[in-house]
Amino acid sequence: MGEATGVLVIGGGPAGLAAALAARKKGFDVTVADGAKPPIDKACGEGLMPGTVTALRELGVAIGPGDGQAFRGIRFLDAGTSAEASFSGVSGVGVRRTVLHQKMVERAEGCGITLLWNTPVAGLCGDGAILGGTVVKSRWIIGADGIHSRVRRWMGLDGNVRQEMRFAQRRHYGVKAWTDCMEIHWGQKAQAYVTPLSNEETCVALISRDPRMRLEDAWREFPKLAGRLCHAEPHSAERGAVTVTRRLGQVYRGNIALTGDASGSVDAITGEGLCLSFRQAMALADALGNGELESYQRAHRRLARRPHTTGRLLLLLDRYPPLRKRALRGLAEDPELFARLLAAHLGEASPRFLAATSLRLGWQFLTARIERVKDECVSKPPGSGLLFPGSGARDAVGAERSASACCAATTGR
Numbered sequence: 001m002g003e004a005t006g007v008l009v010i011g012g013g014p015a016g017l018a019a020a021l022a023a024r025k026k027g028f029d030v031t032v033a034d035g036a037k038p039p040i041d042k043a044c045g046e047g048l049m050p051g052t053v054t055a056l057r058e059l060g061v062a063i064g065p066g067d068g069q070a071f072r073g074i075r076f077l078d079a080g081t082s083a084e085a086s087f088s089g090v091s092g093v094g095v096r097r098t099v100l101h102q103k104m105v106e107r108a109e110g111c112g113i114t115l116l117w118n119t120p121v122a123g124l125c126g127d128g129a130i131l132g133g134t135v136v137k138s139r140w141i142i143g144a145d146g147i148h149s150r151v152r153r154w155m156g157l158d159g160n161v162r163q164e165m166r167f168a169q170r171r172h173y174g175v176k177a178w179t180d181c182m183e184i185h186w187g188q189k190a191q192a193y194v195t196p197l198s199n200e201e202t203c204v205a206l207i208s209r210d211p212r213m214r215l216e217d218a219w220r221e222f223p224k225l226a227g228r229l230c231h232a233e234p235h236s237a238e239r240g241a242v243t244v245t246r247r248l249g250q251v252y253r254g255n256i257a258l259t260g261d262a263s264g265s266v267d268a269i270t271g272e273g274l275c276l277s278f279r280q281a282m283a284l285a286d287a288l289g290n291g292e293l294e295s296y297q298r299a300h301r302r303l304a305r306r307p308h309t310t311g312r313l314l315l316l317l318d319r320y321p322p323l324r325k326r327a328l329r330g331l332a333e334d335p336e337l338f339a340r341l342l343a344a345h346l347g348e349a350s351p352r353f354l355a356a357t358s359l360r361l362g363w364q365f366l367t368a369r370i371e372r373v374k375d376e377c378v379s380k381p382p383g384s385g386l387l388f389p390g391s392g393a394r395d396a397v398g399a400e401r402s403a404s405a406c407c408a409a410t411t412g413r
Contacts, residue, residue: 005031008138015260015277016144022285035120039098043170043241050090055278068095083331085338149262175232187221
């Protein structure tokens with residue numbers, strides 16, 4: 001085959017289709033190749049945050065009322081503590097991944113994008129890629145083939161990359177939604193994410209650091225949630241996946257660029273993976289339109305900064321339960337602070353607003369620690385070694401310092 005396309009996208013998941021749609025809007029002839037066929041599924045929480053819904057709309061993909069269930073905000077639950085915050089503008093939407101993928105496929109077809117399903121890519125060559133034994137030439141190549149990207153490996157960008165991996169399980173249940181929020185249930189070893197998909201179906205996803213943990217193993221950590229689901233009929237088989245925190249130093253080489261999880265990823269705890277992929281796709285299309293990729297490298301780094309900072313902070317809460325319990329109690333007692341943090345997470349705040357919020361959160365941690373030290377002074381007899389805390393106390397202090405550093409990083413200071 002000769003010169004076949006202006007842009008060849010390797011990977012036809014949401015990130016690849018977003019890159020194709022954005023490039024097509026710039027006037028490029030676009031071809032997408034994937035070894036699977038639609039609709040492509042993935043084990044995830046299936047909650048689209050407001051920024052994701054907005055980005056989809058900009059790409060021409062409309063999520064209608066019949067496609068899923070709107071949710072108004074986020075609710076954290078840990079033992080007896082519950083803290084929640086509502087979105088300030090657009091609602092989030094719970095949508096099955098297969099429904100989302102099919103909507104994006106239909107949009108791509110309507111835009112005249114060439115979709116080559118059941119077409120695995122065997123490798124790259126000088127001026128294109130090898131698809132099913134045939135060389136397809138392309139001016140630009142986009143690798144959007146996920147966390148375990150072969151394109152990234154072929155480009156030689158896999159080396160010396162730090163990453164943190166966790167493990168996810170997902171299942172759908174035929175149960176009437178009991179919440180108008182996306183719920184995150186915190187346990188000692190895992191989080192359970194509950195997303196309403198319709199009046200009669202709910203998605204439950206479990207994420208932990210244990211690759212052997214399954215949903216049935218985790219119910220003892222979430223007895224209240226287990227009680228809601230014990231008589232519910234499963235609407236799908238349990239499906240597993242991995243979620244990886246990874247940052248790359250370089251996301252392009254020559255005429256080849258990476259996007260989505262292939263270009264680095266944030267932990268699913270942020271809920272921002274899809275939104276980040278869609279914004280990367282738009283930035284990449286702008287760079288292609290200008291005929292260079294260095295501006296995409298800069299935009300990619302800027303777009304990833306906030307989700308990675310939020311991910312670090314949330315993973316600290318996962319790693320240090322005492323810190324998490326104090327933080328959630330503080331958010332429950334100060335709903336306005338939680339709303340501020342949610343706005344910051346969604347990128348809806350100015351640097352000054354973020355700085356004020358960070359100071360307020362830091363004060364929450366400081367006052368909580370002062371109260372704890374006072375309690376220890378009252379409960380411990382003189383000479384008990386209070387002034388020389390053990391390793392557990394040092395770990396807690398270190399965690400609080402890390403949390404403060406994450407808050408400061410969010411302000412860009």
